Amino acid sequence: MTKRYDEISVMNKNSRESRYFLQDGYKFRPVSIHDSQAKHFWQHHPYAGWVDVCVDDVTAVMFLANDDGVALIYHAFGPDSYESTSVAIWLALARECKNIVDIGAFTGLYTILAQRAAPTASVISVEPNSASRARLINNLVWNSCRIDQVSPCAVAKTVAVLPLFVPMGADLLDTGSKLSDADSVSRTEIVACAPIDAILDSFTMKTPDLLKIDVEGFEEQALQGARRTLTNKATLILEVQTRFREQCRAILEPAGYQLFAINDEDPDLSPPLHQLSEQQLNELQPRPDSTLNLLCVARPGHLLLAEKAVARIRDLVS
The missing domain is CATH 3.40.50.150 (Vaccinia Virus protein VP39)
Known part of the structure; x- marks a missing residue:
């Protein structure tokens, strides 16, 4: 494995562990692409990989290279968030x-x-x-x-x-x-x-x-x-x-x-x-x-x- 691969793996692990909707006491809320918490997550917990998207009972995936605000919101805030x-x-x-x-x-x-x-x-x-x-x-x-x-x-x-x-x-x-x-x-x-x-x-x-x-x-x-x-x-x-x-x-x-x-x-x-x-x-x-x-x-x-x-x-x- 290359050094950069290891760096990305560590980055993604940190990002997954920091997702808002998995934290104790998190309460669901709708989120827009201009949300200040979403911006903070993008800046401090970058992610590169596939993101789970769930809306009601429909599931999908979207690719995120810390560059797509829609996928980022599902990654950070969870189902039905965007x-x-x-x-x-x-x-x-x-x-x-x-x-x-x-x-x-x-x-x-x-x-x-x-x-x-x-x-x-x-x-x-x-x-x-x-x-x-x-x-x-x-x-x-x-x-x-x-x-x-x-x-x-x-x-x-x-x-x-x-x-x-x-x-x-x-x-x-x-x-x-x-x-x-x-x-x-x-x-x-x-x-x-x-x-x-x-x-x-x-x-x-x-x-x-x-x-x-x-x-x-x-x-x-x-x-x-x-x-x-x-x-x-x-x-x-x-x-x-x-x-x-x-x-x-x-x-x-x-x-x-x-x-x-x-x-x-x-x-x-x-x-x-x-x-x-x-x-x-x-x-x-x-x-x-x-x-x-x-x-x-x-x-x-x-x-x-x-x-x-x-x-x-x-x-x-x-």
Whole structure:
């Protein structure tokens, strides 16, 4: 064995022994990628290897080279920990769907859960960041998932070629790659962009049931390129920035959707956004750059499944 191998083995042993959820007195709590304890763990207890991921009764693995915040959270905080409410809703809906799309798939959590929960479903992953996509495919392989439905495109209103700005450095995978507002840039990739409907056509998927859309400020353009998908009343989990929330509402609510804010810190769904006052909306997203996951639903059965998923996470917290 090499000296470096021995060093990594010692590092991993320390990391495994330091995991928060295994410590005496630990109480389950939902965790976001910006959590201060998660950052502390990443800095002081690095880990390189496979991480167990468990959401409800679905298990998987994700590779971590101390570079993926999603895998890190499952490693440090245990089952159901990452964005608990949103992920639980996704899993509950995916179990009942046949055509599923994960847009902004990053390293594959939502894709893997969908494929493992609904093995006969068609699941498309869309991820333009080449480094994240490479890890996504690696994770799919080691979870015995299909890898033939991964698109390298970014989503936009029309077909185009645009720069993708990646904020993080070479030693970190980043969930925040974007086509606009490049305040901090580590590297730039030139990527092909296409409407969601066109991307689905390339995989011969005409009637999706469920989509997750995480496109870092391009959500309005993404929805404008998904007119047929919205006509089919596919359920969406949509990450939206404050400054684009009303534009997205203007597309979705006239199409028959109700929009509910997902609370990933204190498991809950808000009342429909159209019932909230301006003050209540501002409390949900106090800053122009605040992000919020929205459940956008036009199928009553899907809302019921989402509410049961929220209740499951609430029981874990209580």
